[in-house]
Structure formats: C-alpha cells, structure tokens
Amino acid sequence: MGTEPAPSITICGLTYEEYASAVRAFHGHLAPGMVLGGLLVDLAYRHRPPGELLDVVCETRTCLPDAVQLLTPCTLGNGGLHLVDLGRFALTLFAKDTGAGVRVAVEAGALGPWPEIAAFLFKQAPKHAQDTAALLAALLQAGDDILRVEPVEVDLARLASRRRAAFAVCPRCGEGYPEADGEACLGCRGEAPYTVGGAGSVENG
C-alpha cells in the first residue's frame, strides 16, 4: 500500500486527475468520500447495458450525491437523483422505465486489509489525525475489492411524488405550496428551520 494514486485508474471515462479537478470545482475539495463515490458510480455503470435512461437512488447525504451529480445526468433538481437517506454509503443505478438496476455498496467485511479506509468510514479517528494522501491511495488501490454489487428491482411507485399534482396559495404566507400538504403549507405549520425577522439581516437592496 504505497501513497501514490494508481495512475491507470479511470472513473466513468475520466482520468483520476480529470475527476479530481471536477470534484474540486464542484464539491470544493478532493474529499476521500468523493473518490470512493466515484468508484461506486463507475462500478455501477459497468453493470448496466449502455444507452439506458437511468436514475439513481443514493442512500447517504455525504459526498456520494455529488459524485452522482458529476458523473451521471442525474441531479437533485432535475429529479434523476433520489436521495433516500438510509445512512449507508451505497447507490442504485436503475432504468427509469422498469426499475431494474444495480446496487453498489461498501462491503464492511472486505475492509480488513484496508485499516485507513475502515477508520475513515467508521470515524474511528478524529478527522485531523487522518492521513488523507494515504487514504486516497488506499481507496484507489482497493477499488472494486471493497465494493458489493447486487441486482435490485426499484419500486418506482415508492419514489414517485404525488404531492406536487396541484398547487394552491397558502392562506398564511401567501406563497404557492402543494395542496396535498393540507390547509396551509408545511412552512407555516412549524416545519421551517428558521424564524422570520432577524435584526439587521437585510443589508441592502
């Protein structure tokens, strides 16, 4: 286990350096989770036939959604990326029309030879004690060896949102909201994580 990235690796057709550069531009820094995420997306694509229209279920909020958004046409805002936060570092790439897909996840039982990766994934050490270069090298060398691949059938009905069929004006805030949410919007019914009217927040305009 050296500390140099494996030079020959490609991630969805990008060289490691091309992917790293795209990650820095979008995600802000070359996080180990983004490298691991790239490996998951790449492996998933290798298990689906080319040319399919694909959506993704992502099971964590951490890093992996950004690897999906960089390497696939699926984004949060275009509806192709479905975040179902099960807390696992795993994704499912599936055909939009049938739900047939492949799930890729980290196989915890395969981490024995890779203590840096286990320490990272299970937060066994404080972040400042992490040797990021060694961790990145370990991830690239481990590659598919620490990943599990399994065929899945996605329940398309479970992912579909029926909530947005009709919109109304909320009688409290005067904004549009999904009528199915009830007599007033969720924001006006205590679900907003903020209070309106902080002092001095509006600086100009």
Next chain:
Amino acid sequence: MGTEPAPSITICGLTYEEYASAVRAFHGHLAPGMVLGGLLVDLAYRHRPPGELLDVVCETRTCLPDAVQLLTPCTLGNGGLHLVDLGRFALTLFAKDTGAGVRVAVEAGALGPWPEIAAFLFKQAPKHAQDTAALLAALLQAGDDILRVEPVEVDLARLASRRRAAFAVCPRCGEGYPEADGEACLGCRGEAPYTVGGAGSVENG
C-alpha cells in the same frame, strides 16, 4: 411582454447565456425553474455582505437545488445545501456561523401581471401547452418584482445531523450505518425502496 430574454440581466455575475449554458450542462435542459432559481439566488446574494461563509436552505426539490449548486459553493454532498422540502419555491442564504440570513421566495400575490408565470408555478396548464420561450422572457422581465425578501434567523441546531457521530456494522446487511438508527440499519428495516435480487439486472462485471 416580448419573447426575447432581457439582454442586460446577469445572474450571480454570469450573463444570461453563460448561466443558460451552465444549466444545460448540469441540469440537462434550460428549465424555466432553473431561470427562476437563478433569479432567487442572485437576489439573495445581493442581500448579504460579501465574503461571508454561507449555507443554503432550499425548500423545494424541483430545479432550485440545482441553481444553488451551480451558483454557490453549496452542494448536497458537501453539506452546504440543506434540503428541507416544504414544497415552496424559496431559499434561505445564511451565515454558517450565526444563522443570520435572508430568505427569498416567490410572492404569489405579485403574479397578476404575469399569467404565464402563474400558470407555470401553479401547474394550471399541461406542460406540453406551455410556451417556454414566452415563459422564460416573462421570468427575466419580471425579475425581482415577483420575489419576496425577508430577513431570517436559521436554527442551526435544527439543521445539524447528530445521527452520524458513530457508525457500526449492520448485523443484517454487513454494511456500515449510523449507530443511532438502531440495532439494524434503516435499509434492513423496510426503508429501502427496492428489493434485492431482480433477475438479469447484472449484465457483466
């Protein structure tokens, strides 16, 4: 209300054409919601002092998260974008350290002069009947006139996830998961939107 985009508009320092090009590359197509989303992000930035470290709360899954991810450093995977799906086309840009921020939303009461925009937001017409060029032109001409700005104080504790402090191996699937989720991971307790083992899904590898 002509049908040509207002040529002088800028969105977070980008020309309309530069923004449109970035939208097509990331989101897949120049959706009206991405143009409206760009207007919201731009207006929010104009109400915060420069140089702050900012996070975003986005209140809808539709389009707006992608405008945020294109125009701010905040993404879903780096934790800067907090999706709190209240079903409203609105976002809050706030200082990470204090929670002081500005919320920008669509003011439904201001849509009277803009029937195309109202029809779009309230899904009053089927999508195939939408005149997208006229709608985009209306959005650019309406600009800030249809938006509401208000100071807010974000409850930072409410956005923080304490769930990820400790990880364990799930005794059922053998994958890592947040210990706080219980004796087994949420995926193994019925929350996964798929069934494992579909026929013929793994094509090669």
